[in-house]
Amino acid sequence: MDQTYQTKDHSTRILSKRRWPKPAGLIIAAILFGLVGCSSKPGESDIEMGLVDEFKCPILEISNVKKTDGADSGNRRYEVSYTFEVAIKGRGDAAAKLLPELDVLNERWQRGRIQNERAAHLAATSDNSEPFKVAEKRTREEVSAARNRLAEIQPCEVPNARFAIERIRAAAQPQAGSSERGVPVGLIMSGVSSMVKAESGWRFTEVPRFDITAEKVSRDNSISMPKSASLWSEYLQSEGAFAATVPSSEQCNFVEKDSKTGQQWWQCSFSTSDTNMDVWFSRLTAVSQGESFDLGAKINEIAERHNEQITEVKPVKWEATEGAEFTATSTEGVRMVKLFVADMYEVQAIASPVPGKVANHVEMQRFIKSVKPASVVE
Structure with missing residues (x-):
């Protein structure tokens, strides 16, 4: 309320309570709105946390996450575009050790499965089945040994992590006419994700959509591409x-x-x-x-x-x-x-x-x- 007081000459004056000037009030409102707006968009650290879960594996790491675009979808949801790198931990030295063994083990595992199936079929259909039963047991043990070793050196279980390892392994295969000599260590990829704001922070609402056609292989050119141990x-x-x-x-x-x-x-x-x-x-x-x-x-x-x-x-x-x-x-x-x-x-x-x-x-x-x-x- 306004206040009144009486002067020495017994006249009455009215004083109004102090109010914020209009320009100052607008500035404060704008600052508050700006603070709220900053927290309503996912940042690169939020995207990185989501990607770590998508490529969860002890031998992989996510780095160089860059947000390239974004749009508010309403209802606390946000669509983001980004680039990132998923790479083998330890990079060049680790990749040069891992990739040749992966190549050999995958070949042995596939070959062993085929031979085991052949031996099992012959053991079931041949008049003299004993030698085939011996072969079936031996090939089954070979498949098991290769599978167990693969699980030790490639303990990736989620689909995106297994995909990344396979793409890096494929890049280590010599290509006719290719000038690439450095050992492959990772993939530089781009993706689009829908994110939602939860109490714990931003999270992906669905599996990210990665653009495989834009995928690039990152290499350590200080280390030569490994040669697979010959199975022949x-x-x-x-x-x-x-x-x-x-x-x-x-x-x-x-x-x-x-x-x-x-x-x-x-x-x-x-x-x-x-x-x-x-x-x-x-x-x-x-x-x-x-x-x-x-x-x-x-x-x-x-x-x-x-x-x-x-x-x-x-x-x-x-x-x-x-x-x-x-x-x-x-x-x-x-x-x-x-x-x-x-x-x-x-x-x-x-x-x-x-x-x-x-x-x-x-x-x-x-x-x-x-x-x-x-x-x-x-």
């Missing part, structure tokens, strides 16, 4: 029948008896993720040892037995030992075959695609070319 090695069969360059050194413990000829066959089985490689060999009987080996007749016999068309027959020779390479095609697919007789053994090397996989002709040819009599030194 020279393998000399203990019976002395053959030598080959193969992706593993596995025992030749598959046995099968040919009901037509009475021959006892041993099978050495190898494979990668897309190619089955087998070497079948049989010790010749005393009668057949003295007989000449008719390559043409043998090729025709194989074609007839498997209902195949034979093409691209090429002779091969090692000193006095003669053989042939050829391609066999049927409704079931294509096979590359090499056959020869060395000392007392008939040998057949066969490369074929894993069912459901596209034929890897380079890998098939590599194996077929490598199979030779064990006594040959090249």
Whole structure:
């Protein structure tokens, strides 16, 4: 209320209570509104916290988060665009150690699964199942060992983390014509997310939408790109029948008896993720040892037995030992075959695609070319 008082000359005056001047009040209101507005938008630290959860893994870290755009969606929601890097902790040194082992273990795991399935099928369908049961147990143990080691060095469980590791691992593979030499350490990515303001702070309301087409690989150019430990090695069969360059050194413990000829066959089985490689060999009987080996007749016999068309027959020779390479095609697919007789053994090397996989002709040819009599030194 206004106040009144009486002056010495007994006149009355009215005083008004002090009020804020209008300009000052507007300034304070603007400051308060500005403070409220600052807290109503998610910042880069809020986005980073959300990304840490999306890529949660002990061997990964999130850095260089940059907010590039944003828009208020109403109802305490905000749409944000951003860029960031997800990388292997320890960067170059850690990546150079991790990536080659990951490459080898993934190949062994995939190869082992295929071989285990083959052994299990043969154990269930063969008249002589014991050797296949042994092989099934061994391959199952190999798969388990590879899987356990993978879990140790790549303990990522959430999908985005596993995706990031796989993309970094793929970037370590040599690409024809590429000038990239530094070891890959991470991915620079962009994304869009919807965020909501909760009592605990800003959080993602849905899975972030990442632009894979804009993805870039970050590298440490001070460290050369690692070379994967080769799974391919020279393998000399203990019976002395053959030598080959193969992706593993596995025992030749598959046995099968040919009901037509009475021959006892041993099978050495190898494979990668897309190619089955087998070497079948049989010790010749005393009668057949003295007989000449008719390559043409043998090729025709194989074609007839498997209902195949034979093409691209090429002779091969090692000193006095003669053989042939050829391609066999049927409704079931294509096979590359090499056959020869060395000392007392008939040998057949066969490369074929894993069912459901596209034929890897380079890998098939590599194996077929490598199979030779064990006594040959090249």
